[in-house]
Every structure is written in C-alpha cells, then in structure tokens.
Amino acid sequence: MQITLGSPASAPQPLSPYYSQVARVEHADGSALLFVSGQIAEGATLAEQSRGVFETLDALLKAxxxxxxxxxxxxxxLTDIGRLHEYGAVRREFLTGTPPTSMTFEVPRLFRPEAQIEVEVVAAVSPRPAA
Structure with a gap:
C-alpha cells in the first residue's frame, strides 16, 4: 500500500497551505481510495457555493x-440545516447514480465566515487496466 498526499496542479488550489487536498491510498492491484479534504467555494447563495464545491471536487477527483x-x-x-433542500437539489445535479453513504451536520461556522457549506468525500478508484 502506498499513500500520497497533495494538491493537484490541475485543480483549484487550497485556501490554506496547511493541508493537502487529497490523500490517495493505492493498493497493490492499482485500485485506490481517495480521501478529499473538505471544500468550500465562493458565491452569494448556498446553491452557488454548493455548485462551486462540486465543481472543485470533480476537478480534484479527475486529477x-x-x-x-x-x-x-x-x-x-451546513451552517443552516433548514436549507438542506437547497443543497440537496444541487447535489442531485452532480451525484446522479446510486447515492453514496452520507452524513450531514449543522455547524455554527466554517473556516471562512462567508462559507455556508463544506463538503468532503471518499472515492474508490478501480484498478488500472493491464498494459
């Protein structure tokens, strides 16, 4: 098993130098688990921030x-669990298949005062095809 930590140059860069955006845990068969740090995004509304978060997550995973x-x-x-339906509508635009396991928490505030949402994910990557 090999563990690689970092922030891919092809994706939006982290807001702080004090963390890695992705931990990749690679197994001998080429499969991997990706642990993606919590992401926030700019935007005036929860829907705008949610879209930005999913776009960043998508870029990090694609890398x-x-x-x-x-x-x-x-x-x-979420800083306001009463607005879960707004986030849920955006989430369904990006996660269209069988829903992943999930936890949602209400928190009093996030890393940036203007942030209304932060999302972290774990993804499973299939083994690379043999050359």
Missing part, C-alpha cells in the same frame, strides 16, 4: 483518474 460517480462517502457541513 486522480476518478469522477463524482466514484464517490462512496460524502460528509456535508
């Missing part, structure tokens, strides 16, 4: 040969 279809677990942090 590792995965997609949002490979997400097996999602954790969402």
């Amino acid at each position: 590792h040969g995965a997609s949002l279809a490979d997400v097996i677990n999602i954790r969402t942090y």
